[in-house]
Amino acid sequence: MSKLRSTLGVVAIAFITLTAVSCNDNKKEQNKADGDHSEMSVDGDHSEMNHDNSDGHHDVDKNAMAINDSQDSKAEVILKDYFNLKNALVGDDNAKAKDLGMALTQSLKSFDVSSHSNTEQTKLKDIIVDATEHAEHISESDIAHQREHFKILSKDITDMVAITGTNKKLYEQFCPMYDGGSVWLSMEKDIKNPYYGSQMLNCGKLQREIN
Amino acid sequence: MIAFVGIQFFPTDRNESDLIPQTDFMLVNQVPTSIQNQLKESCYDCHSNNTKYPWYNKIQPAAWYLEDHVKEGKSELNFNEWDSLSRRRKASKLRSIIKQIESDEMPLSSYTLIHSDAVLSKAQQTEIIEYMKKLKAEAN
Numbered sequence: 001m002s003k004l005r006s007t008l009g010v011v012a013i014a015f016i017t018l019t020a021v022s023c024n025d026n027k028k029e030q031n032k033a034d035g036d037h038s039e040m041s042v043d044g045d046h047s048e049m050n051h052d053n054s055d056g057h058h059d060v061d062k063n064a065m066a067i068n069d070s071q072d073s074k075a076e077v078i079l080k081d082y083f084n085l086k087n088a089l090v091g092d093d094n095a096k097a098k099d100l101g102m103a104l105t106q107s108l109k110s111f112d113v114s115s116h117s118n119t120e121q122t123k124l125k126d127i128i129v130d131a132t133e134h135a136e137h138i139s140e141s142d143i144a145h146q147r148e149h150f151k152i153l154s155k156d157i158t159d160m161v162a163i164t165g166t167n168k169k170l171y172e173q174f175c176p177m178y179d180g181g182s183v184w185l186s187m188e189k190d191i192k193n194p195y196y197g198s199q200m201l202n203c204g205k206l207q208r209e210i211n
Numbered sequence: 212m213i214a215f216v217g218i219q220f221f222p223t224d225r226n227e228s229d230l231i232p233q234t235d236f237m238l239v240n241q242v243p244t245s246i247q248n249q250l251k252e253s254c255y256d257c258h259s260n261n262t263k264y265p266w267y268n269k270i271q272p273a274a275w276y277l278e279d280h281v282k283e284g285k286s287e288l289n290f291n292e293w294d295s296l297s298r299r300r301k302a303s304k305l306r307s308i309i310k311q312i313e314s315d316e317m318p319l320s321s322y323t324l325i326h327s328d329a330v331l332s333k334a335q336q337t338e339i340i341e342y343m344k345k346l347k348a349e350a351n
Binding site for chain 2: 126127129130133134148152156
């Protein structure tokens with residue numbers, strides 16, 4: 001009987017210790033769960049948002065179906081979300097960047113590569129999987145982490161555009177200071193630095209023009 | 212108490228496999244032995260197909276808690292499947308590995324609290340980070 005009691009005692013102590021130990025991480029997980037939750041609601045918003053903007057695109061699609069294939073318009077949606085995200089980082093807006101990370105995750109996931117050649121499809125899929133992971137992390141991180149992921153995301157998007165092309169004029173810009181030198185894409189020629197935001201808004205230079 | 216006893220009867224999926232796939236990080240890279248040992252000690256429990264379970268995995272809710280962690284860990288990074296990743300994905304993962312070790316986010320403090328062998332000293336951190344940076348330069 002006393003053996004049973006002491007066994008139970010050990011188990012109870014183990015349980016209490018573990019609960020205390022895991023507290024920290026539980027909190028993290030809870031945050032994550034909250035994040036997931038808000039992701040879901042943003043998701044809903046986004047599908048509406050997406051709807052709105054794809055409506056815009058749809059008209060183009062319908063009018064020019066023969067010329068424009070829908071894949072390109074999907075790539076344009078990805079670019080639009082990327083630029084919105086870039087602007088949120090320029091504005092030091094962590095919450096907005098989270099939402100836009102989620103929006104970008106969705107548009108990346110709905111990107112259909114089937115109109116491209118097999119080699120291009122393999123490359124695009126690889127790019128999309130990678131970019132999606134970074135967009136997802138951006139949707140749940142603080143702004144310093146968001147910027148770290150944005151750096152690689154920018155490379156992914158640049159590589160994507162090299163394959164899909166775009167009807168927009170793009171500027172590849174370069175910040176020599178951030179993480180040993182980092183590139184981003186912009187629709188404006190003027191430098192607005194997404195890696196430093198207001199801290200060093202105009203730091204950087206134009207590196208290349210696309211289109 | 213009754214609930215605590217009750218949940219002991221719920222089984223969990225165990226993450227165990229004797230098979231080391233050809234795609235394993237250690238098999239496809241020339242990893243120095245000291246780094247191999249440390250990665251296995253500090254990372255492989257949650258980032259591979261084989262977890263060395265601690266005694267408390269026999270007790271619920273600890274086993275659930277562990278199951279969740281292993282699942283999440285493997286979905287972020289599975290060293291056993293390293294070579295199935297493209298160069299781009301490897302570069303991304305290496306960046307994350309470097310950042311997480313640099314910022315002391317990994318190994319998780321809840322893990323090192325019980326697995327003191329998993330704690331990385333500053334010197335071990337530097338050694339792993341330097342090695343991962345070298346791999347990243349090759350992958351880029």
